[in-house]
Every structure is written in structure tokens, then in C-alpha cells.
Amino acid sequence: MTLSPLQLSVLDLVPVRTGQSSAQAVAASLALARTADDLGFTRYWFAEHHNMPAVASTSPPVLAAAAAARTERIRVGSGGVMLPNHSPLVVAEQFAALEALAPGRVDLGIGRAPGSDPVITQLLRMSGTTSDVERFPDHVRDIVRLASPDGATVQFTSGGAYDVHATPAATGTPEVWLLGSSDYSAQLAAALGLPYVFANHFSGQGLERALDLYRTQFQPSESLATPRTFLTANVIAAPTAEEADERALPQQRMMARLRTNKPLTPLETVEQAQAGAAEFDGLAASVMQSARAGWFVGDPATVAADLRAVAERWGVDEVMISPVAGSYDAEPMEASPGRVQTLVLLAAAV
Known part of the structure; x- marks a missing residue:
């Protein structure tokens, strides 16, 4: 297989570091979106x-709207909206409005996971039948229809029909993607003829099987004739491998806290992570090592070569990077120099 030149996109969780306000974290992410736009990245989710x-990325449509208003050409969207938390009509309306705001450059990535702990999940799903995870395939179909210019028709048992449109006079449709890290999402995307993204940044387990299921079971749809997929990856590029390793520490320690049920905190600075190294041993250290093994961390030439290799191995021409570079104490709160640096260096190296 001959691949096209490698395209890069960005997945942003809007990280919040120690001492940083949500407003400062969002400002740093929107500045990063402008950088991605200027550098020619494909999409920003x-x-x-x-x-x-x-993590301050609680509302993808709000953040995507802000990013769209500050950029010119990059596609913006969600990676993803966790659909069981929301009414399909509300999601369709939000992204139809985004499509009107930024015509031809809106992506609606949809996921099935809750995106939080059980208590918050219960609060988010106090919306009756829309929160039924078993109806996830029906709700995806509903969104695809509702967000289209033709809208959808609700058929009542009495025989009556009611036309529903996510927006009254749509001329375009957001591009719908299914996201997942399991066989389920891959098979559903194939059955519905939708593009699919494997959440490789979160779980690299099962990648080969998921892509094989998606490609072999794919059924063409009106919007997509052949399978279309790409990968996500945690990435840090720095002028030296040593700096890249240092900037990886805060995110590694956050992952260890998450996986070992330790109290969650704002993201540490590099210096804070280095100072607390002794407290993470045993299982936590193992989690950190395991997570780091699947990341792409180093100087720009090495990271670019590794990303090209993984794209070639899995037959994709796009990789969506989650730039997880931490900050040093002296770096400004309203910016994320390590993440900006990752994008700038990779854009020049790929």
C-alpha cells in the first residue's frame, strides 16, 4: 500500500496545571488551535x-465553536461527544449550529463511554430513555438523520408523522465519526458506513482486531463509499530527548493516579513531578512505565519517523496527536509552550 503524505491532527483535553484557572487553560488551548491552523494540521478535536x-474539556461543542471563531481553515469538532450523556436531538442541534458557523469544517466524533466516574455519569444521565446505552446505535442513526439538510421524520403509532430538523435551513452537514477502543464501535461504524477512529492514545489493546473488523465488515453508505480511519497517539516532541522525557512526567503521573485510584489533582509541573518521584513505586510505577511505552516521545526527527512507521503499519494517512507535554514552573499560565513546541517541531519534521 502506498500512503499519501502523513496528515497530522490534534486531540485536546484542555489540560489544567497546578495554579492555573480554567480560563487560563482554555486560553492556552485556543492559542494552540490557532497554531495548529497556521501550521496546516487537518483537524482539531x-x-x-x-x-x-x-481536564477542562467538559463541553466539546462550546470549545469547538470558540476554536472555529479563532481559526480559518482547520476542521474543528469533538473527539468525542459521549452520546449516552446527551439527547441525540440536542447533539444534532449543537453541531448543526457549528456547521452553520464554520461551513464545511465541522466534525462530530461520537463515543459510547461515560467520560467520568459513576456518580457524575448518573448526574449526566438523569434524562430518561436518552441515556439508555443499549440504544446507542439508534441514537447515532438519529443524529445522522437529524443533522442532515433533509432532517428526519418521527412516526407516531397513531399513523401521524412529524418532521424534525436540527436547524431550519441547513446547506451542509457535520461529518460524523465513531470513536472507540473496542470491537463494538468498529463493527457499528462498519455497519453504518461511518468513518472510525480507534482511541489508541487511551488504549492500544485490540487495535489490530478493531481495524480488521471495521475494514472487512464495512458497508458503503451515502456519505462514505470505502472505509476511512485514523489513529490517535500521545505525543511529545522537544529539541532534545531529555526535555521530551521531562515534559512527559506530569501526564504519566496523572495516568498513574487515575489507574491506581489515587486522589486526582491538577496536572503537576515538571519540577513538581520530579520532586514527587519517590511516592510513585510498585503498581503506580508499573502503570507509568506501561503508559509511556505506547507514547511517542523524543526529538522531532525520531517522533516524526515513529509516527510515519505506525501510520504505514496500520495503513492510515492521518494520525491525531494528543500533545501531552507538561509545563515547567516558569512557563506562563495562559500558554502551553511544550504543546506548542510539539506541534511546531512535528509540522517541520513530518
């Missing part, structure tokens, strides 16, 4: 997570 001190 915001994830949905809730009640996490180190």
Missing part, C-alpha cells in the same frame, strides 16, 4: 471529560 481537576 476536543474530548469530553467530567469532574477531573486536570
Whole structure:
């Protein structure tokens, strides 16, 4: 297989570091979106997570709208909206409005996971039948229809029909993607003829099987004739491998806290992570080592070569990077120099 030149995109969780306000974290992410736009990145997606001190990406459509208003050409959207938390009509309306705001450059990535702990999940899903995870395939179909210019028709048992449109006079449709890290999402994307993204940054387990299922079971749809997929990856590029390793520490320690049920905190600075190294041993250290093994961390030439290799191995021409570079104490709160640096260096190296 001959691949096209490698395209790069960005997945942003809007990280919040120690001492940083949500407003400062969002400002840093929107500045990063402008950088990605200027550098020629393909798309910029915001994830949905809730009640996490180190993550401010609670509302992808709001953040995507802000990014769209500050950029010119890059595609913006969600990676993803956790659909069981929301009414399909509300999601369709939000992204139809985004499509009107930024015609031809809106992506609606949809996921099935809750994006939070059980308590928050219960609060988010106090909306009756829309929160039924078993109806996830039906709700995806509903969104695809509702967000289209033709809208959808609700058929009542009495025989009556009611036309529903996410927006009254649509001329375009957001591009719908399914996200996942399991066989389920891959098979559903194939059955519906939708593009699919494997959440490799979160769980690299099962990648080969998921892509094989998606490609072999794919059924063409009106919007997509052949399978279309790409990968996500945690990435840090720095002028030296040593700096890249240092900037990886805060995110590694946050992952260890998450996986070992330690209290969650805002993202540490590099210096704070280095100072607390002794407290993470045993299982936590193992989690850190395991997570780091699947990341792409180093100087720009090495990271670019590794990303090209993984794209070639899995037959994709796009990789969506989650730039997880931490900050040093002296770096400004309103910016994320390590993440900006990752984008700048990779854009020049790929």
C-alpha cells in the first residue's frame, strides 16, 4: 500500500496545571488551535471529560465553536461527544449550529463511554430513555438523520408523522465519526458506513482486531463509499530527548493516579513531578512505565519517523496527536509552550 503524505491532527483535553484557572487553560488551548491552523494540521478535536481537576474539556461543542471563531481553515469538532450523556436531538442541534458557523469544517466524533466516574455519569444521565446505552446505535442513526439538510421524520403509532430538523435551513452537514477502543464501535461504524477512529492514545489493546473488523465488515453508505480511519497517539516532541522525557512526567503521573485510584489533582509541573518521584513505586510505577511505552516521545526527527512507521503499519494517512507535554514552573499560565513546541517541531519534521 502506498500512503499519501502523513496528515497530522490534534486531540485536546484542555489540560489544567497546578495554579492555573480554567480560563487560563482554555486560553492556552485556543492559542494552540490557532497554531495548529497556521501550521496546516487537518483537524482539531476536543474530548469530553467530567469532574477531573486536570481536564477542562467538559463541553466539546462550546470549545469547538470558540476554536472555529479563532481559526480559518482547520476542521474543528469533538473527539468525542459521549452520546449516552446527551439527547441525540440536542447533539444534532449543537453541531448543526457549528456547521452553520464554520461551513464545511465541522466534525462530530461520537463515543459510547461515560467520560467520568459513576456518580457524575448518573448526574449526566438523569434524562430518561436518552441515556439508555443499549440504544446507542439508534441514537447515532438519529443524529445522522437529524443533522442532515433533509432532517428526519418521527412516526407516531397513531399513523401521524412529524418532521424534525436540527436547524431550519441547513446547506451542509457535520461529518460524523465513531470513536472507540473496542470491537463494538468498529463493527457499528462498519455497519453504518461511518468513518472510525480507534482511541489508541487511551488504549492500544485490540487495535489490530478493531481495524480488521471495521475494514472487512464495512458497508458503503451515502456519505462514505470505502472505509476511512485514523489513529490517535500521545505525543511529545522537544529539541532534545531529555526535555521530551521531562515534559512527559506530569501526564504519566496523572495516568498513574487515575489507574491506581489515587486522589486526582491538577496536572503537576515538571519540577513538581520530579520532586514527587519517590511516592510513585510498585503498581503506580508499573502503570507509568506501561503508559509511556505506547507514547511517542523524543526529538522531532525520531517522533516524526515513529509516527510515519505506525501510520504505514496500520495503513492510515492521518494520525491525531494528543500533545501531552507538561509545563515547567516558569512557563506562563495562559500558554502551553511544550504543546506548542510539539506541534511546531512535528509540522517541520513530518
